[in-house]
Amino acid sequence: MGKVKVFGFWASPYSRRVEIALQMKGVEYEYVEEDLQNKSELLLEYNPIHKQVPVLVHDGKAIAESLVILEYIDEVWKCCHILPTDPYERAHARFWANFIEDKLMHHRIKHAFVSKGEESEKAAKEIEELFELLEDEIKGKKLFGGNDIGFVDITATIVALWIPLIQEAVGKTILTREKYPLLCNWADELLQCNVIKHNLPDNDKLVAFLRHILCQTYE
Amino acid sequence: MAKEVKVLGKWPSPFVMRARIALHLKSVDYEFIEESMQPKSELLLKSNPVHKKIPVLLHHEKPICESLIIVQYVDEAFSTGSSILPSNPYDRAIQRFWAAYLDDKWFPAFQGVSRAPNEEAKAKGLEQVREGLSLLEDAFDKCSNGKPFFGGDKIGYLDIAFGSYLGWVRVSEKMNNIELISKDKTPKLHAWAERFSANDAVKDYMPETEKLMGFAKMLMAKYQAAAST
Numbered sequence: 001m002g003k004v005k006v007f008g009f010w011a012s013p014y015s016r017r018v019e020i021a022l023q024m025k026g027v028e029y030e031y032v033e034e035d036l037q038n039k040s041e042l043l044l045e046y047n048p049i050h051k052q053v054p055v056l057v058h059d060g061k062a063i064a065e066s067l068v069i070l071e072y073i074d075e076v077w078k079c080c081h082i083l084p085t086d087p088y089e090r091a092h093a094r095f096w097a098n099f100i101e102d103k104l105m106h107h108r109i110k111h112a113f114v115s116k117g118e119e120s121e122k123a124a125k126e127i128e129e130l131f132e133l134l135e136d137e138i139k140g141k142k143l144f145g146g147n148d149i150g151f152v153d154i155t156a157t158i159v160a161l162w163i164p165l166i167q168e169a170v171g172k173t174i175l176t177r178e179k180y181p182l183l184c185n186w187a188d189e190l191l192q193c194n195v196i197k198h199n200l201p202d203n204d205k206l207v208a209f210l211r212h213i214l215c216q217t218y219e
Numbered sequence: 220m221a222k223e224v225k226v227l228g229k230w231p232s233p234f235v236m237r238a239r240i241a242l243h244l245k246s247v248d249y250e251f252i253e254e255s256m257q258p259k260s261e262l263l264l265k266s267n268p269v270h271k272k273i274p275v276l277l278h279h280e281k282p283i284c285e286s287l288i289i290v291q292y293v294d295e296a297f298s299t300g301s302s303i304l305p306s307n308p309y310d311r312a313i314q315r316f317w318a319a320y321l322d323d324k325w326f327p328a329f330q331g332v333s334r335a336p337n338e339e340a341k342a343k344g345l346e347q348v349r350e351g352l353s354l355l356e357d358a359f360d361k362c363s364n365g366k367p368f369f370g371g372d373k374i375g376y377l378d379i380a381f382g383s384y385l386g387w388v389r390v391s392e393k394m395n396n397i398e399l400i401s402k403d404k405t406p407k408l409h410a411w412a413e414r415f416s417a418n419d420a421v422k423d424y425m426p427e428t429e430k431l432m433g434f435a436k437m438l439m440a441k442y443q444a445a446a447s448t
Contacts, residue, residue, distance in 0.1 A: 049320060049354065061309050063309070063313075064316060068316050069312070071311070071312070071315065072308050072309070072311070072312040075308040075311065087292055088278070088283070088292070090291075090292070090295065091283045091289075091291070091292040094288045094291065095283075095284060095288055098285060099269065133269060
């Protein structure tokens with residue numbers, strides 16, 4: 001099927017998504033760890049527009065942007081669907097994945113969890129709205145994909161793991177079990193799945209890293 | 220008999236235009252419901268409770284929101300007419316990549332130009348917009364492979380994603396007395412823009428520049444009034 005390479009960063013939720021998808025499909029790949037402070041020539045050549053991870057290279061052809069990569073992986077390797085087959089269900093999954101992506105942009109996370117004042121309150125409120133909507137959306141389901149991990153679950157690993165660890169790193173909580181019991185149950189369920197738990201960074205290492213990058217701008 | 224497909228939209232919206240072009244390409248008959256947005260209708264609020272925005276596509280009363288998601292839905296749900304996304308997964312990924320770039324980076328920069336607080340900020344914004352157009356000129360080269368559209372012989376996903384912004388690009392060019400998509404700097408895009416706008420699947424939905432400019436002026440006045448309070 002051609003050689004597969006993934007350019008990623010160990011702490012990035014975006015590059016982990018790509019690895020989860022490839023492992024779900026049983027695809028062998030070479031992983032290249034990027035130093036984001038000193039990006040490789042190859043990465044800059046493969047993703048000149050955004051200069052970011054993840055990048056998937058398949059048979060020499062590069063694809064960037066994690067959600068675009070997920071759809072590509074789903075279309076090339078046909079076993080075990082990531083997106084549903086029904087067009088309406090696919091539209092539904094794409095809607096939620098894009099919504100999560102929009103709400104959890106880097107700057108909003110920083111504002112919500114680290115900064116102070118009006119900007120912080122506004123960002124925190126937007127994230128709360130996301131969690132409220134996800135709490136409603138997960139009702140009656142084990143996972144967003146139903147019984148199996150799907151497109152939204154993979155996208156939402158940022159909520160399941162990164163958000164709780166960001167909260168631990170900075171000492172501020174927005175996602176709590178009291179307020180969002182169903183969403184937290186979903187996170188527990190997701191993090192137990194083999195393909196997820198074997199593809200996540202070490203928690204302690206990630207907390208230390210998050211503490212470092214989130215707090216440094218505000219010193 | 221009620222039509223099985225409905226589109227909630229408004230004539231100036233590039234996002235609504237995307238849905239209409241897609242339905243035209245697939246030869247799908249639909250009812251267009253013009254939303255005044257002031258106030259937003261019950262149907263809109265019920266169909267898109269999360270964003271409360273247009274366009275919304277209703278297929279057998281089931282709502283689909285977000286313009287690019289609607290375009291992909293139309294491509295997948297209807298087998299009539301021509302395909303919107305290419306069949307090759309890599310080509311599909313490239314078109315999705317550029318459509319995401321347009322919506323996440325390029326259009327916000329473009330909107331930023333009209334909202335710029337001073338001339339310096341405006342100039343900086345325009346520079347970003349032009350850089351983006353230069354990237355899109357290259358992308359056109361690679362995607363079209365010598366053919367008339369990003370999608371090849373026929374209009375496709377990326378043509379729709381980008382082309383829907385052309386009305387607003389023309390308004391910006393007129394209001395600021397500048398060229399954005401120019402014959403000398405972005406010749407391929409310039410030619411493509413004309414072909415796209417004249418296409419049967421597009422021309423009925425592309426708003427007239429003068430009419431859109433009037434709408435833009437009204438929006439800017441509202442924005443400035445809100446910003447100064």
